[in-house]
Structure formats: C-alpha cells, structure tokens
Amino acid sequence: MAHFTVSEKGDSDVISHMILYTNDGVEVTYSDDTKVHLSACGSAFLHEVPPHHHNTPYSSGLRKVQHRSRFATSMFRAKVKQALDFRNRFSERPYLCEELMESAAVLKTAENIQTTRWLKSPADHHCLSVLSDGYLQFRSSDGHAFILLAPNRHDFTFQYKARLSTERDEAPTQTKEQNINNNGAQADRDKPKTTSENTDSENNQHSLDVDNSTKDSSQVEERPASSSPRCYFKYTWVVQHHSINNHPTFLEPILKILLSITPTEIKQLANHGENHSTPQKNHAPVGDGGGGQMSVTPRGSVYVTLQSSLDACCQGAHLHPWSQRTETDNVNYWKGHRIKVIYTEGVIFRMGWGTPCAVEIYPGDGSVMTSRGITGNYFTHYKTVATESEIIFEVEEKVYSMSQPPPKSSNPSAKYSLAKLISQGSRLMRDISKTQSADGSDGDGSNSSLSDIHCCWKYEFKLSKPRQAALLEECAVPGLGKFTAFNTGRVRVLFD
Numbered sequence: 001m002a003h004f005t006v007s008e009k010g011d012s013d014v015i016s017h018m019i020l021y022t023n024d025g026v027e028v029t030y031s032d033d034t035k036v037h038l039s040a041c042g043s044a045f046l047h048e049v050p051p052h053h054h055n056t057p058y059s060s061g062l063r064k065v066q067h068r069s070r071f072a073t074s075m076f077r078a079k080v081k082q083a084l085d086f087r088n089r090f091s092e093r094p095y096l097c098e099e100l101m102e103s104a105a106v107l108k109t110a111e112n113i114q115t116t117r118w119l120k121s122p123a124d125h126h127c128l129s130v131l132s133d134g135y136l137q138f139r140s141s142d143g144h145a146f147i148l149l150a151p152n153r154h155d156f157t158f159q160y161k162a163r164l165s166t167e168r169d170e171a172p173t174q175t176k177e178q179n180i181n182n183n184g185a186q187a188d189r190d191k192p193k194t195t196s197e198n199t200d201s202e203n204n205q206h207s208l209d210v211d212n213s214t215k216d217s218s219q220v221e222e223r224p225a226s227s228s229p230r231c232y233f234k235y236t237w238v239v240q241h242h243s244i245n246n247h248p249t250f251l252e253p254i255l256k257i258l259l260s261i262t263p264t265e266i267k268q269l270a271n272h273g274e275n276h277s278t279p280q281k282n283h284a285p286v287g288d289g290g291g292g293q294m295s296v297t298p299r300g301s302v303y304v305t306l307q308s309s310l311d312a313c314c315q316g317a318h319l320h321p322w323s324q325r326t327e328t329d330n331v332n333y334w335k336g337h338r339i340k341v342i343y344t345e346g347v348i349f350r351m352g353w354g355t356p357c358a359v360e361i362y363p364g365d366g367s368v369m370t371s372r373g374i375t376g377n378y379f380t381h382y383k384t385v386a387t388e389s390e391i392i393f394e395v396e397e398k399v400y401s402m403s404q405p406p407p408k409s410s411n412p413s414a415k416y417s418l419a420k421l422i423s424q425g426s427r428l429m430r431d432i433s434k435t436q437s438a439d440g441s442d443g444d445g446s447n448s449s450l451s452d453i454h455c456c457w458k459y460e461f462k463l464s465k466p467r468q469a470a471l472l473e474e475c476a477v478p479g480l481g482k483f484t485a486f487n488t489g490r491v492r493v494l495f496d
Helices: 077-090 176-180 182-190 195-205 249-259 263-271 418-439 448-452
Strands: 015-021 026-030 035-038 044-049 063-068 107-109 115-119 128-130 136-139 145-149 155-163 231-243 301-305 339-344 347-352 358-362 368-372 378-386 393-401 471-477 481-486 491-495
Touching: 015 077, 026 077, 035 077, 044 077, 077 231, 077 339, 115 249, 128 263, 136 249, 145 249, 155 249, 249 301, 347 418, 358 418, 368 418, 378 418
Parallel strands: none
Antiparallel strands: 015 026, 015 339, 026 035, 035 044, 044 063, 107 231, 115 301, 128 136, 136 145, 145 155, 155 231, 339 347, 347 358, 358 368, 368 378, 378 393, 471 481, 481 491
C-alpha cells in the first residue's frame, strides 16, 4: 500500500483503529475510548465521549455531540480531518469541504475538469517514469491525474484533481472584479467585439491551467490579476488507494495500459535515468505533465471520466445511522454493514467481498499478503527486493500456513509479526465466509438491503407528483354551511 500515515494530535488522540464500511461510513476509535462516527456521505459526524472522561461527577452515560463536518469546531476539527482523509482514500466518491482544507491545497482554474486523457503508448510520449522507490508512474497527457503502480504489482495509487464539494446546483465562484462591474457587464456583452478582443478573451480563459510538471500538488500557480477569469472552479488533489484485484471499473482502461508494460521496458526506463530522484510519496506528477501540451490524435488516447465529489449538504440526512434516537448508550450504528478496510497499528486490512472473497494485508513496508482459497488457512506474501540498480525491484513470493505459522522474529526492532498478521487475516477471512453463507450472498461486494437502500448518498429521492383533487362527498348542514371533502385529504367548508 502506498504511503498512508495518520497525524497524531497528542497522547490522548492516538488512533486505536479505523474502520471503513461498504457504504463508506467510518468509525474511528482512539486510545482514550472516544469515538468518531462519520456518515457514509462524509457530511456529518458524531463524537462520543465515554462516561469516565466527563469533567463533572454528575454526568452519566455517553456524551454525544453531532455536527456537520464542514462546520466542525476546533475541539473536533483534527479528528474529523483524520476520518475524512481515511474515508476519501478508500471510498467510492470523495467528500471535499473547503472549510477543512489548507488554503494552499485549493486549486483555482476556469476549466471544468470531468475527464482525463491517457496515451495508449505512454513510453513514447514521456508520460511514463520509474521513481526512486520502484513505483511506476503513469501520467495523463492533460496533467489532471496520474497513477502509481507498486513494485509488487498488487496495489496502486490513483491521484486526480477533484472539484470541491458544493451545494447542489451551485454556480462557479465569481471574482471580485465581476461582482463590482456586474452592472455594466451586460452593456459590454452587447457590443460587437473585434478580432483582437476575441483573441485576448480566449487567452484569458485558459490562463489558469496549472502546470503540474514542476510544482507540488499543494501549491497553486500564481497568475497576474489581469489574466484571471471571471468565473473559476475550485479543485484539490485526491489520493485513492486500490487493489489490482478490486478496483473501480472506470480505471480499467488505464490499468490495462499500465499492466501491459513489460519488465524489459521498465528496465529501459530506469536505465535512462529520468525522474529517479522523486519518491512516490510526493503527490505531484513528475515530468512533462502540463495541461494539453502534447499533440496526440484521439485514436491514440483513452478518455476516462473521473469520479465527482459528493454534495456538501447531504440530501438524505434522515438516513444517517444516528438520526434515530436510542435510549441505550452502547449502540452499534453500523450493524449489518460489511467492513471494507481496517487500519490498526500501522497495518491496513482490505476485505474483498467479490467472487472469490479475499483478504489483503498491507504491513506498511511495501509488501502485501493475500489470502488463498476461502478457508483463510493460507496466505501468500509478496515482498519486493531491490536489485543492483536500486531502482528495479524483484518480487519474492512466500506461502504461509496457519497450521505452520512463520517463526517469530528475533529482531526486537521488527515492525510487525507475520504470525500475528496471518492470524488476524485468517479470522477476518472466516468472518467473510460466514457472513456470505448466512446472507446467501453471491459475493457481489455489499448487502444491497443495507448498503444501497439505506445509504444516504446512494438513495434516490423521487418526488411524487401532486394528485388531482377529486370530489368524494358533499353535504349541506342547515344553519351551519356547506362541507366538501376531496381525495387529497382536504376539506372545504363554506359557512352560511
């Protein structure tokens, strides 16, 4: 798994474990027993404090605080940012609120980025490079996205520019200049433009394209005020981690190109000595990745539609698991939802509910362990070993069995225990098999009755059309008035 670290605020805020469910809901538990529940859409959170953390002796039971994520106060801001970062890395669609971001991470551009262009022959157009840590980087020709294939060739990182979450039907942001001159703008638009004026307008429209070949993703390229557009969109770089065996379908064309590159071609790229000094943890693409600078025919390109971010305000807030009040304190808000990713002690466990089901373990050293079969008794460990070039890595495969676990390491500085990880993975594998057998599932990846129907951002809201009023009954009461009843539930009374 690519570099995934969790920033720790203090001793009391050390993360014990993080869980992502199949509906993209998140549960974070800290060492002090406090919890943060993040809704499936990411727009709301619930913070729980156990009874022994209350400052007054008169408090009893859990103390629960519910807020919208974008308006989190300083007391919960760091925890909400951790939960959102974890969610966005492994979820289907990200939730990106500007209120929780650093200003340097927000990119402003007049271009409405919805698709990216990828070359079918990336090596011939310098869109492909081998980084110093062995990762194979494939950049889109427009500079809006790139993909990193791990040396073990079992997982990859996809990073792209995603538009920030906004209110539904919100228009692009206008500059101050347009707001000031809004009254006289209509008169200027009515005037016929000369050829030179049209050329200047087109140049200004494309002047905010961000050149990612020389700048980090957290930096925004400054442009002269005269060239700024009248309307712009706000974007940020989103990092997502996926498995080769379980990834979104829209990335399939890119992976097909990337996996078709032979080891011989990779060695040739490494021997050229291009872009080896940049490690893969840097989020900015390396090399010539400027927006639309390459001349490529459409026949030699593949266009991929990017995943859009979720709305800033959830339309299905009533479907959040804590929307229904309960009298008990210890409530499992995610009961019935399947687990997709677990992060604990620096190790990532990824559950695959497909056919066949599988468990993948990422210890954090660049290796990966995958389950074999449906019993969870065998695991294959893919570990990368550097060659003489120190850039090309070879993959070593070792098979471990639960009946004969690997011996414990005698090195006290070892980061993890193979026997412990295999035991945890085997237990998760048995839980997956047991759950699928109990549900009668065919392994499609989620329980549709819970993950889709009761998922706030997947639920489709249908507005019912008002029925045409029809007369049901009409009567007149002497001395009182005339009563008329309709099928819509309305009653009209005309008093004498």
